[in-house]
Amino acid sequence: MAYTRKNQRDLTSAERKKFVAAVLELKRSGTYDDFVRTHIDYYVADGDNRLRVAHMTPSFLPWHRKFLLEFERALRRIDPTVTVPYWDWTKDNTPAASLWGEDFMGGNGRRSDLQVMTGPFAYAGGRWTVKHGMTEGRFLTRDFGRPQDPIALPTKAQLDDVMRETVYDVEPWNSTSRSGFRNTLEGWAPGRGSERFRIHNRVHRWVGGLMLGGASVNDPVFWLHHSFVDLLWSRWQQRNPRAGYLPTRPPQLGESQYRRIAARDEKMGPWGVTPAQMLDHSAIYRYA
Numbered sequence: 538m539a540y541t542r543k544n545q546r547d548l549t550s551a552e553r554k555k556f557v558a559a560v561l562e563l564k565r566s567g568t569y570d571d572f573v574r575t576h577i578d579y580y581v582a583d584g585d586n587r588l589r590v591a592h593m594t595p596s597f598l599p600w601h602r603k604f605l606l607e608f609e610r611a612l613r614r615i616d617p618t619v620t621v622p623y624w625d626w627t628k629d630n631t632p633a634a635s636l637w638g639e640d641f642m643g644g645n646g647r648r649s650d651l652q653v654m655t656g657p658f659a660y661a662g663g664r665w666t667v668k669h670g671m672t673e674g675r676f677l678t679r680d681f682g683r684p685q686d687p688i689a690l691p692t693k694a695q696l697d698d699v700m701r702e703t704v705y706d707v708e709p710w711n712s713t714s715r716s717g718f719r720n721t722l723e724g725w726a727p728g729r730g731s732e733r734f735r736i737h738n739r740v741h742r743w744v745g746g747l748m749l750g751g752a753s754v755n756d757p758v759f760w761l762h763h764s765f766v767d768l769l770w771s772r773w774q775q776r777n778p779r780a781g782y783l784p785t786r787p788p789q790l791g792e793s794q795y796r797r798i799a800a801r802d803e804k805m806g807p808w809g810v811t812p813a814q815m816l817d818h819s820a821i822y823r824y825a
């Protein structure tokens with residue numbers, strides 16, 4: 538029977554504890570850092586002339602759906618009652634949200650070096666040392682709201698605009714696609730500074746610290762963020778039952794995205810699944 542992913546704000550304190558314990562056990566065993574490594578390895582930008590399946594690409598959504606499922610499977614091997622909760626950042630949109638509690642994600646980074654000092658993932662607790670980061674820093678960092686260049690989390694109205702898109706993705710199938718559900722949700726936009734970062738990308742930028750860039754998996758809130766992104770895709774799929782994954786066919790020789798993106802039935806590394814295989818999650822999990 539399908540299991541349920543819940544809104545993190547609805548978890549009981551026992552459920553919060555179990556999620557944190559399973560994440561810490563994955564970290565202790567080394568498996569967590571394998572997930573960090575995978576995300577770094579697949580962090581390819583659309584300026585690179587090579588295959589990209591995780592970001593700035595139509596398969597952004599199915600790739601992260603599979604990535605989350607693999608993570609959740611690893612958690613459930615440790616504790617079969619655990620699922621990945623989701624963070625609705627349009628509602629829990631301040632540093633005072635229970636999400637950032639001492640018994641859950643912990644709080645903001647301190648001013649001097651952005652080091653997270655509270656909660657289970659604080660470096661001083663001895664159970665959360667960053668192994669694969671972008672710098673030499675071994676501690677988790679956050680910089681809520683980017684005080685030196687302030688931004689707010691996406692609003693419900695901004696998200697509603699995204700949910701009104703009726704086509705999955707459009708040419709040129711990258712960060713410059715001007716419409717389509719995938720790129721408006723992923724959140725690449727023209728403009729300057731924070732304007733360039735919308736919806737999904739803006740959340741990474743609002744949390745700041747390690748949540749920026751390829752090593753973002755080092756912050757466990759990554760999973761709660763992407764669980765919500767996956768929920769949004771799931772709801773969008775329900776509302777647009779005829780709007781399938783695009784493109785259905787690989788770009789041909791001479792087209793700019795030739796061999797750079799995954800069409801509907803092409804395999805995505807590192808698992809070898811296709812976008813088509815990731816479209817229906819109803820037999821595995823559902824969202825509460």
Ligand code: CU1
Binds near residue numbers: 576591592601
């Ligand atoms: Cu990612």
Ligand code: CU1
Binds near residue numbers: 737741763
């Ligand atoms: Cu992300």
